[in-house]
Amino acid sequence: MTIVSAAAAAALFKDCTRCFKFSSIVGVGLGGTLTYRHTYKINRVHFSGSIPSSYYCCATLSITMEEVKPTFDVDKAAVLVNEMRKTFSSGKTKSYEWRMSQLESISKMIDEKEKEIIEALHKDLSKPELEAFLSEILMTKSSCKLALKELKHWMMPKKVETSMATYPSSAEIVSEPLGVVLVISTWNFPFLLSLDPVIGAIAAGNAVVLKPSEIAPATSSLLTKLLGEYVDESAIRVVEGAVRETSALLEQKWDKIFFTGGARVGRIVMAAAAKHLTPVTLELGGKCPAVVDSNVNLQVTAKRIIAGKWACNNGQACIGVDYIITTKEFAQKLIDSLRSVLEEFFGKDPMESKDLSRIVNSFQFMRLVNLLDEDKVSDKIVFGGQRDESQLQIAPTILLDVPEDSLIMQEEIFGPLLPIMTVEKLEDSLDMINRKPKPLAAYLFSDDEQIKSKFVQNISAGGIAINDTVLQLTVSGLPFGGVGESGMGSYHGEFSFDAFSHKKAVLYRSFAGDAPTRYPPYTPGKQKQMKALVSGNIFNIILALLGWFRD
Amino acid sequence: MEGSVAELRETFKSGRTRSVAWRKNQLKALLDLVNENEESIFKALHQDLGKDPVESYRDEVGVIQKSVSYSLSCLDKWVAPKKGELPLLFFPAKGQVLPEPLGVVLIFSSWNFPITLTLDPLIGAISAGNTVLLKPSELAPASLSFLIETIPLYLDNKAIKVIGGGADVGERLLKLKWDKIFFTGSPRVGRLVMTAAARYLTPVTLELGGKCPAIMDALSSPSKTKVAAKRIVGGKWGPCTGQACIAIDYLLVEDKIASTLIELLKKTIKRFYGENIKDLKSISRIVNKHQLQRLHNFLKDPHVAASVVYGGSVNEEKLVIEPTILLDPPLDSEIMTEEIFGPLLPIITLKNIEESIEFINSKPNPLVIYAFTEDETFKKRILSETSSGAVTFNDSMVQFLSDTLPFGGVGQSGFGRYHGKYSFDTFSHEKAVMHRAFFPELEPRYPPWNDFKLRFLKLAYRFDYFGIILLLIGLKRS
Helix, strand or coil, X not given: CCCCCHHHHHHHHHHHHHHCCCCCEEEECCCCCEEECCCCCCCCECCCCCCCHXXXXXXXXXXXXXXXXXXXXXXXXXXXXXXHHHHHHCCHHHCHHHHHHHHHHHHHHHHHCHHHHHHHHHXXXXXXXXXXXXXXXXXXXXXXXXXXXXXXXXXXXXXXXCCHHHCCEEEEEEEEECCEEEEECCCCCCCHHHHHHHHHXXXXXXXXXXXXCCCCHHHHHHHHHHHHHHCCCCCEEECCCCHHHHHHHHCCCCCEEEEECCHHHHHHHHHHHHHCCCCEEEECCCCCEXXXXXXXXXXXXXXXXXXXXXCCHHHCCCCCCCEEEEEHHHHHHXXXXXXHHHHHHHCCCHHHCCCCCCCCCHHXXXXXXXXXHCCCCHHHEEECCCEECCCCEECCEEEECCCCCCHHHHCCCCCCEEEEEEECCCCHHHHHHHCCCCCCEEEEECCXXXXXXXXXXXXXXXXXXXXXXXXXXXXXXXXXXXXXXXXXXXXCCHHHHHHCXXXXXXXXXXXXXXXXXXXXXXCHHHHHHHHHHHHCCHHHXXXXXXXXXXX | CHHHHHHHHHHHHHCHHHCHHHHHHHHXXXXXXXXXXXXXXXXXXXXXXXXXXXXXXXXXXXXXHHHHHHHHHHHHHHXXXXXXXXXXXXXXXXXXXXXXXXXXXXXXXXXXXXXXXHHHHHHHHHHCCCEEEEECCCCCHHHHHHXXXXXXXXXXXXXXXXXXXXXXXXXXXXXXXXXXXEEECCHHHHHHHHHHHHHCCCCEEEECCCCCEEEECCCCCHHHHHHHHHHHHHHHCCCHHHCCCCCCCEEEEEHHHHHHHHHHHHHHHHHHHCCCHHHCCCCCCCCCHHHHHHHXXXXXXXXXXXXXXXXXXXXXXXXXXXXXXXXXXCCCCHHHHCCCCCCEEEEEEECCCCHHHHHHHCCCCCCEEEEECCCHHHHHHHHHHCCCCEEEECCCCHHHHCCCCCECCCHHHEECCECCHHHHHHCEEEEEEEEECCCCCCHHHCCCCCHHHHHHHHHHHCCCHHHHHXXXXXXXXX
């Protein structure tokens, strides 16, 4: 999406109308921006006057402006952050009562607006109602419920033991909010991935700005509307928009940035954060492998793989199964089994199934089609392969033994295509996985304890599930987050609270028990006493303490 | 350089550094290194910073001995997988959090505690099973060459390396891919490090500094005030003559007790370090000309010079600045806007000590706040209304020695933390592992979706097991 300034847009409009017709002009935004609702391919237009050279118009330039609101620029972002900072400084968000009331409101919002949320998700992704319910609404709600239940406990200072060297003293670790935080979320689970971090940020007592993804516009505007209605606007705010708005936000100084999305943008976010020394959590993705041994219960394995691939937003999920590795002789059995379960789940013609999400937009659709149409890949399809551009649907597709250097095995697939790679021995799968960047999740189906422990020890991934997929995400007792290319930092349950908290070390000392050993003028005797203290040996310490009276 | 980094990666890939035995061996060797070379370390630190052996022992050698011993005694516990609780719904299943090494890590350390700030993070990196490149500061050359010469004699050369050099070497190192960068130094370089790290999505820990305030409330007895004064002097001039990120930067005090306190401080300084600049004892010197000039420039501001109530003399040749106390220098002068990092102590007087909270909040978050007070309400206010890496009540510096407390900053003073278990965590990835059996299988997880499955899932997410049973019975009945 390209957004041009008011002056540029006006001039563009003037110049372009000479050669092309605009079908509709939606309106002039409050900020003075002309807004169009159409995509134009313009051959070549010469600009004059106030148009900066960067608005050079060529064949590929498309103007797709949906924004009807005033433009959100760096200045507006600065004003917003300033307001939020004022709220945070007032101390309001730190109180237990405020946090609880906001979390309760969110919980209430989810209960009351369930229908609208499901509708928005259907508009954005054709998400089947139950899938939307299961993976977005219920997950968000249980995360909120857990925070409500545990908040008091999480907020409590944790007492820690102190060492001999600081005796007598007591110490504790106090969790304090980081301040004003930015949450940037993504389009595949636009509701869950927006609110789940926001719940953590609120629980920890921060002021939050949420920037949902413009690629799921219905959910994005619903979030703006609902949060405006249900939560404290002085401390929790939504900014809608695309690259320009995000850039304006990233210019500001935040106390934490929590980002869910791709590695490319993750790098941009981290580099922007570096300017202000802002800590970041990056929830990225990666090619999550599923290794399948030949000794498994085939029926259950197939079901769980399908649940973690196509029943999970049609493969558009960061922890979805990206590809399978199995042995040469077992591959066919696995394919047969996947095929029959796919039919059981989605019917004879999956393109007609109501139980599959669609591809989010035509850009993603084309990307997936390109992966599929690559030379040496297109002839490897053993199941599926149908596509319908007008419906943005691609059928569940299985490919067997595509070349390892093909795009589909290099990029994160993020869609309904499932390559199956075969190896001679199952152990070889470890090498294949380790040749690639570290994934967010790695799955293994096996009954062999040895393979299991080898897999857990040698595969570095954000998380690992043995004999299941995706379920590790739903467990609040487990940290969720990547490593290496799949990101840094983790959240869920108390880990969410920690992700948005600073752990302040607090040491209480009394004025008694002041060992002069610490102070100058330094003497060789003091060095001996200090050694005793460091050693932690009681007898030595008693001697040292005697030394203390001697001083 | 690129070759040695490739070798570190090879070593990591071999899996050798993952074994607990290797980690323990290296930690023990590190302990030997420190024990057997105590004298050489004292010598190097004296050369670089004029540190007295006792100060060197307290702040460097002793710290490392303590940290290594603690890590050795806890390592088995740290590497063990922790159980993650799983809902009954997933039964039979097992959830655990398994710490794993991040890979090849880079540690930048600074010149003020050249041994501690290099080896203390190293202990964490080894404990977590990583391979490490150390890049100590070139501004403490004797300590640097000690580390370069001695480390290969004690530690696994293919897994732990040291590199010398200045900013150019640092820049080249930052162009390479690391699995973690641990940096101790200034915010300015911290930004460069993080920007470079973003390219490879490398997580960073930034240990920076800041203006650490000390709040001095009126205390209930003169003897307590005396102890506090000792601790303030110890916390200002004790650690490398104020060239420490956790040293007291400035002092906040009510105007009615300022003069008593200044007298006490003067007396304590004289007792600790001697009467005048010519025969200062038990105190470090300024690291180099550049730093001395920077500090001297603070004092050259005439308004600042006018506020000096004790000390103030500078010996450029010997790189010595006398312990100096300033009373109410202008708040917009450089000495009050920049981190001082040297033996100058501004005292800012307030009408009411509670104003100190506002004063501190008007500046970037410090690494530590020290508060000498017996007022429990005030303590609570400080804790909840200010933000800093740490807070220490009624003492200075000692929080650094506590293995159970996380050490690290917030905001401008950095992020990430270390010491004890936190060092181990800093260099580990916590891998979530879930083990499942193939049975029993919950059919409602799978499409095709229908109303029964929806009702089942709603109950399941509420962990309403009784409801599930009813639903199942209902199903049977129909």
